[in-house]
Amino acid sequence: MAQPTASAGRVLQLDAVAKTYPTVGRGTIRAVDSVTAEFSAGEFVSILGPSGCGKSTLMMMIAGLLLPSEGRIVHAVADGDENRFGIVFQDAILLPWRNVLGNVELPGEVRKVSRSARRQKALDMIELVGLKGFEDKFPNELSGGMQQRVAIARALTLDPSLLLMDEPFGALDAMTRDQMNLELQRISLQTGATVVFVTHSISEAAFLSDRVMVMTGRPSTVKEIVRIDIPRPRPIDLLSSDLLGRHISHIRAIFDEGAKHA
Numbered sequence: 001m002a003q004p005t006a007s008a009g010r011v012l013q014l015d016a017v018a019k020t021y022p023t024v025g026r027g028t029i030r031a032v033d034s035v036t037a038e039f040s041a042g043e044f045v046s047i048l049g050p051s052g053c054g055k056s057t058l059m060m061m062i063a064g065l066l067l068p069s070e071g072r073i074v075h076a077v078a079d080g081d082e083n084r085f086g087i088v089f090q091d092a093i094l095l096p097w098r099n100v101l102g103n104v105e106l107p108g109e110v111r112k113v114s115r116s117a118r119r120q121k122a123l124d125m126i127e128l129v130g131l132k133g134f135e136d137k138f139p140n141e142l143s144g145g146m147q148q149r150v151a152i153a154r155a156l157t158l159d160p161s162l163l164l165m166d167e168p169f170g171a172l173d174a175m176t177r178d179q180m181n182l183e184l185q186r187i188s189l190q191t192g193a194t195v196v197f198v199t200h201s202i203s204e205a206a207f208l209s210d211r212v213m214v215m216t217g218r219p220s221t222v223k224e225i226v227r228i229d230i231p232r233p234r235p236i237d238l239l240s241s242d243l244l245g246r247h248i249s250h251i252r253a254i255f256d257e258g259a260k261h262a
């Protein structure tokens, strides 16, 4: 039977997606409730919501790692294209016994990409994330920010059309986080990948995104989608500008209202 495809120009559609978890002896937990949204090619969209509202659950469903209880998720890419996602989590989750090059080459190895092709791609991605010269280092020789760069390089190595990032910079200090935001902006524009980015940080979401999906408290649904109509790339000092400040205040008001929904 033919699979449904996303409408023209869309790489991803969520139609009334919901998730209810069973629990042991305590009934069920409704984590996500009727989320409907569309994502266009090359867009950077943040999912912003209070702690525990169901952001990771939504992300896992988009990645196909968890089935929705209701609704449907439609990807525009051909069915069976296993390279469509790159995923980056809060922890870099690198293999400690492999060096940077070995970690970045791993997805190519798993997919049986030829040795020379996967090595060249890994070297290109290592350069893209600013780690040229660190190919032989092991994870324990790298800072948290550098480890996350390796995780991003690894996620990009199969040319995903969709990059899913679940609080990738949540564990980093503020200055490293600003720097990583700039790097991610550059990388996303350079690769043209659609990025879906989960964060708790209103300013990070506003700075990086074309659109910010503000979620309510649990069960999480879309409170409002805010468009940030400032051309990308954006300089880091935009963070202290009135222009972005107005967007941040607007999002904060929606966020505070949505959190009460819990």
Ligand SMILES: Nc1ncnc2c1ncn2[C@@H]1O[C@H](COP(=O)(O)OP(=O)(O)OP(=O)(O)O)[C@@H](O)[C@H]1O
Pocket (backbone or CB within 6 Å): 021, 022, 023, 029, 031, 049, 050, 051, 052, 053, 054, 055, 056, 057, 058, 218
């Ligand atoms: N496998 C599971 N079984 C039962 N409940 C779960 C499961 N996974 C998540 N939950 C519950 O679903 C709710 C949403 O969890 P989720 O991790 O998606 O939220 P989140 O917004 O990503 O949280 P955080 O902001 O803390 O990262 C939480 O109440 C959580 O306890």
